[in-house]
Amino acid sequence: MSVLVYIEIAKGKVKKASLEAINYAAQIATQLGTTATAIAFNADAAQTEEIGKAGAKKVLVVKGDQYKTNDAVYLSAAVEQAAKAEGAKVIITSFDVTGKSLAPRLSAKLKAGLVAGAVDYPTVNGNVLEVKKNVFSGKATATYTINSDVKIISLMPNSFPVKLTDNKAEVADFAVDLGGITSKIVIKETKSTDTAGMVPLPEAELVVSAGRGLKGPENWGIIEDLAKAIGATTACSRPVADMHWRPHHEHVGQTGIAIRPNLYIAIGISGAIQHLAGVNGSKTIVVINTDKEAPFFKSADYGIVGDAFEVVPKLTEAIKKLKANN
Amino acid sequence: MKILVAISNVPDTTTKITFSDNDTKFNTAGVQFIINPYDEWYALVKALELKEAGKATTVTLFHVGLAESEATIRKGFALGADDAIRVNAESPDSFFVAEQIAKYAKENAYDLILVGKETINYNGSSVGGMIGGLLDFPFVSLATKLDINGTTATIEHDIDGGIQVVECPTPLVISCSKGMAEQRIPNMRGIMAARTKPITVVEASTDAPLTNIKSFTLTAGRTTCKYIDANNVDELVSLLHNEAKVI
Ligand SMILES: Cc1cc2nc3c(=O)[nH]c(=O)nc-3n(C[C@H](O)[C@H](O)[C@H](O)COP(=O)(O)OP(=O)(O)OC[C@H]3O[C@@H](n4cnc5c(N)ncnc54)[C@H](O)[C@@H]3O)c2cc1C
Ligand SMILES: Nc1ncnc2c1ncn2[C@@H]1O[C@H](COP(=O)(O)O)[C@@H](O)[C@H]1O
Numbered sequence: 001m002s003v004l005v006y007i008e009i010a011k012g013k014v015k016k017a018s019l020e021a022i023n024y025a026a027q028i029a030t031q032l033g034t035t036a037t038a039i040a041f042n043a044d045a046a047q048t049e050e051i052g053k054a055g056a057k058k059v060l061v062v063k064g065d066q067y068k069t070n071d072a073v074y075l076s077a078a079v080e081q082a083a084k085a086e087g088a089k090v091i092i093t094s095f096d097v098t099g100k101s102l103a104p105r106l107s108a109k110l111k112a113g114l115v116a117g118a119v120d121y122p123t124v125n126g127n128v129l130e131v132k133k134n135v136f137s138g139k140a141t142a143t144y145t146i147n148s149d150v151k152i153i154s155l156m157p158n159s160f161p162v163k164l165t166d167n168k169a170e171v172a173d174f175a176v177d178l179g180g181i182t183s184k185i186v187i188k189e190t191k192s193t194d195t196a197g198m199v200p201l202p203e204a205e206l207v208v209s210a211g212r213g214l215k216g217p218e219n220w221g222i223i224e225d226l227a228k229a230i231g232a233t234t235a236c237s238r239p240v241a242d243m244h245w246r247p248h249h250e251h252v253g254q255t256g257i258a259i260r261p262n263l264y265i266a267i268g269i270s271g272a273i274q275h276l277a278g279v280n281g282s283k284t285i286v287v288i289n290t291d292k293e294a295p296f297f298k299s300a301d302y303g304i305v306g307d308a309f310e311v312v313p314k315l316t317e318a319i320k321k322l323k324a325n326n
Numbered sequence: 327m328k329i330l331v332a333i334s335n336v337p338d339t340t341t342k343i344t345f346s347d348n349d350t351k352f353n354t355a356g357v358q359f360i361i362n363p364y365d366e367w368y369a370l371v372k373a374l375e376l377k378e379a380g381k382a383t384t385v386t387l388f389h390v391g392l393a394e395s396e397a398t399i400r401k402g403f404a405l406g407a408d409d410a411i412r413v414n415a416e417s418p419d420s421f422f423v424a425e426q427i428a429k430y431a432k433e434n435a436y437d438l439i440l441v442g443k444e445t446i447n448y449n450g451s452s453v454g455g456m457i458g459g460l461l462d463f464p465f466v467s468l469a470t471k472l473d474i475n476g477t478t479a480t481i482e483h484d485i486d487g488g489i490q491v492v493e494c495p496t497p498l499v500i501s502c503s504k505g506m507a508e509q510r511i512p513n514m515r516g517i518m519a520a521r522t523k524p525i526t527v528v529e530a531s532t533d534a535p536l537t538n539i540k541s542f543t544l545t546a547g548r549t550t551c552k553y554i555d556a557n558n559v560d561e562l563v564s565l566l567h568n569e570a571k572v573i
Contacts, residue, residue, distance in 0.1 A: 010486065070485075072455065072465065095451075097486045101467050104452040107421060108459025113536030114421065116450050130540060137446050139343045141543050144419075148536040184464045184498075188480075189491040200487045206572070230573055248470075248505065249484065254339060254446060255363060255504050263572040274339050277446075280545065284570040286562070287551070297551050302565060306556030318563040319573065 002058070003029040004088035006079055007040040007051055008070065008098055014040075014047050016203050017094035019054045019162040021155055024121065025092045026055035031124050032090070039082045039174065041067035041075070052169030054162060060086075060174035066183075072101035073183040078176040080109050083150065085174070090129070095154040096202060103154045112150035119159045119281075129153075137254055137277035156281075157202050158260040193249045198233045201250065206232035207261045209252065209279075210240070213268020213289065213308055217245035222312045223267065229319045235259070237269045253278035267308045271296025288312065327382045327474065327496070329373045330436040332427055333365040333402055335395040336447045345542045352447075352542070361398050364442025364502055366405070371507035372472055373440055374406045381474045382438070384408045390417045390426050396525060403520035404512035410523070415530035419537045420448070424456030426530055432461055437496040438479070443468060443503040454501035464498045470505030 005025035007018045025036035035057035040047065041064070048059045060082050066074040079102065083091055091106065093099040095117040107114040119141065120132040128145050131153055135142045146153075194200055201207070208227040214220065220234075227234045234250060241251035252259055254274040264282035268289060269275060276299055279285070287300040288311050297303045304311055337343070338358040346353040361370070376382040387402045387410035389395060399410045413426045431439055444451040451467075458465030470489070471482035477496045482489060484503065512520075554562045566573045 072458075076459065097468070097484065100451045101455050101465060104420070104424075104455025105459035105465065107452070107536075108424065108456045111536065113419070114452060115537060116420070116452050133449075134545075135448050135542070136337070136343045137339075137449060138545060140345075140545055142448075143540045143543075144537045145540050146537050147534070184494050185466065186493045187490060188493055190485070190488055191490075192488040194487040202486075249489075251504075258449075263566065263570070277339075284566070284572050285548070286566070299548055300551040301548060301570065302562060303551045303553050304556050304559070304562065305553065311556050311559060315559045315562065318559045321560075322563050322567060322573070 001087045001089060002034050002037040003032065003090045003092065004079070004083050004086055005036055005038050005056065005092040006075070006099070006102060007038050007043070008094070008096075009040065009043060009047055014050050015094070015096075016162065017096050017155070017157045019050070020157065020160040021092050021094050022051060022054040022056050023163055024155055024160050027121055028090055028092070037086050037088065038169070039079055041078070048169060048171045050164075052167050053164040055165070055167060056169045058170045058172065060172055062174050062176055064176070064178070066178060069187060070098045071183045071185060072098070072105045073181060074178060075102050076105040076109060077178060077181050079106055081176050082174055083110070089150055091150065091152045093152070093154045095156050099154045103152050107152050110150045111148060112152045113146035113148040114152040114154070115144045115146060116154050117156045118153050119156050122153065134281065138258065138280045139277070156260060158205065193247060201233050201235055201252070201259060202257060204233035204259070205262045206230050207235050207259060207263065207282075208232045208265045208267070209235035209237070209269065210267040210308070211237035211269030212239050214240070219309070220246070222309065222316070226265070226312055226316045226319070229316045229323070232263070232265070237275055266296055267312060269296060270294050271299060327376075327437045328435070329376065329382050329385050329438045329440060330388050330427070330431050331365065331370050331373050331385060331407065332388045332423070332439070332441045332453065333370065333398065334362045334442070334445045335359050335389065335391050335398040336362045336445055339363070339446060343544065345544070349542050350540070359395065359398055361401055362442050362445050364444065366402070367509040368502035368504065368506040369440040369442050370402055370405060370407065371510050372502060375507055376474055386410065386436075388427055388430065389413070390415060390423045390530070392416060399525055400520045401512070403523040404516040405510055406516060408523065410525045412525055412527050413530050414527050418535035418539075420450040420452035421456055421536050422530075424453045424460060425533070427453070428457050428460035429531065430528070431457070437477070438474070439463075439499045441499065441501050443501050451501070454499050458499045464494050465500075466492060466494060466498065467501045468503045469500045470503055472500060472506060
């Protein structure tokens with residue numbers, strides 16, 4: 001019996017969300033008196049070493065071209081077989097794009113209860129796990145009990161720490177039998193929306209976001225400069241994406257993506273409830289708005305009542321000064 | 327081509343959330359319910375567009391919920407859906423919903439099952455993938471564009487750090503996200519027709535749920551905001567560095 005954790009490798013590196021998942025798996029494993037086993041696809045020696053450092057006792061390496069596109073049909077078959085081989089009763093994935101396909105498919109195959117988007121470590125209560133997740137788009141949390149024999153938990157990215165130690169994992173190849181399994185999904189084209197030098201939004205710890213208060217797409221230079229000075233990723237409110245001032249993948253909120261960065265700076269955004277739904281899990285929120293009555297100030301830790309076009313360039317300079325002195 | 331659209335019934339996005347029975351139940355008193363925005367604006371409207379383009383024959387709504395939610399189903403009819411199935415049960419979790427949909431879709435040979443990206447009350451993002459697993463159907467998540475030609479679906483969807491275009495034969499399950507279609511407002515003819523469209527009520531399978539909600543906790547608001555003078559951004563930088571320790 002072990003706790004099995006699914007690892008994703010992107011652009012040659014173990015994803016940060018996966019490192020968080022290993023840490024989480026190792027914590028539960030300790031509570032259950034066992035250890036964490038990772039399953040990684042086409043991983044090389046440097047990657048398995050990092051998986052070990054993050055807390056896995058063992059790494060199962062699965063090789064094959066089928067896994068390169070993260071197709072859940074193949075991934076779920078492999079994870080299912082690994083779970084059986086390891087006698088794993090708890091399976092951990094991230095609640096990222098792959099996790100949102102993989103965990104539900106596995107849940108169906110294994111009749112395993114799934115809590116999607118956990119934000120806290122579980123409580124073990126006999127054969128039942130209790131896990132907290134956000135509900136009502138962040139307005140509340142719910143404690144779920146998972147009653148099934150096999151249990152699956154997917155983790156909200158940026159909710160758990162990564163702790164690297166000098167732990168070394170045992171590495172073993174794991175052969176998966178894909179006999180009779182073929183995915184019918186054919187990839188025709190893949191376009192990257194990543195901006196060079198920027199952490200993708202779901203994983204970003206620092207985010208600079210702007211709304212309709214910026215008046216037009218031509219004014220985004222000050223936002224990009226601030227983001228660059230901090231090392232942050234840019235985001236936007238929904239109307240800004242709807243009017244095509246900014247690309248659709250930058251839109252955060254109820255209908256966009258939900259993020260939980262350490263720092264969220266909201267510039268010229270009023271703070272409508274549907275916007276807050278996507279960002280109220282941020283650890284620190286800074287609001288810059290001309291209107292001192294803007295609702296966002298009620299959800300902010302720090303606020304500046306002022307004109308973005310004056311405040312933001314000054315803030316960028318002040319941050320550059322701080323960075324230069326440190 | 328028959329399309330099944332799964333719709334859930336959720337509190338309007340501006341609802342103030344409260345709980346009852348010692349914080350074990352969502353308090354529905356005075357709450358305005360709507361069709362989950364992803365299900366209505368994207369999944370259902372896309373299905374209707376496919377029907378209008380002659381690429382689908384029927385659009386059936388599928389809902390797991392008690393009789394109170396029939397008003398929500400009628401709203402889907404007003405927009406143009408043909409008929410509806412209601413499973414008469416309160417759903418404990420995404421798996422329960424997926425099981426009901428999978429069973430019905432299989433018995434009735436649906437070619438295309440459209441679900442929303444997630445419900446805005448329980449935020450599972452799980453039902454679509456579970457139906458795919460239960461039926462061994464392909465599942466394409468977070469779709470932002472969809473077209474059907476014969477029995478082939480062409481789908482654009484969001485992936486980690488990008489956008490991907492895929493092709494897939496029917497039958498399949500797709501979760502719908504922003505971009506798929508534009509929100510519509512029902513017209514008078516739709517509203518009149520909605521009154522007489524059929525809702526078939528079926529009982530749920532009685533398997534024990536895999537998960538349960540034990541209790542709820544409201545998210546604590548922030549303590550008061552610290553205001554910094556617009557002419558003193560150095561102070562903000564210093565607070566972010568020394569107090570919040572985020573930069
Ligand atoms: C079902 C539903 C889902 C939705 N989902 C989302 C979602 O996912 N994400 C989202 O963001 N919205 C969403 N919305 C829309 C949401 O309700 C708001 O309309 C939207 O968030 C407002 O965007 P905004 O703050 O950029 O613009 P506005 O509300 O127009 O606010 C602009 C702000 O800028 C300030 N301002 C103006 N000039 C300046 C200046 N020079 N310097 C500084 N500040 C200035 C103004 O005081 C104002 O507060 C949704 C709505 C619905 C009904
Ligand atoms: N009670 C329900 N009845 C019908 N469909 C539902 C129900 N709950 C969820 N769904 C569908 O499944 C999608 C995803 O839900 P979830 O995985 O629970 O976030 C929703 O957008 C709906 O399309």
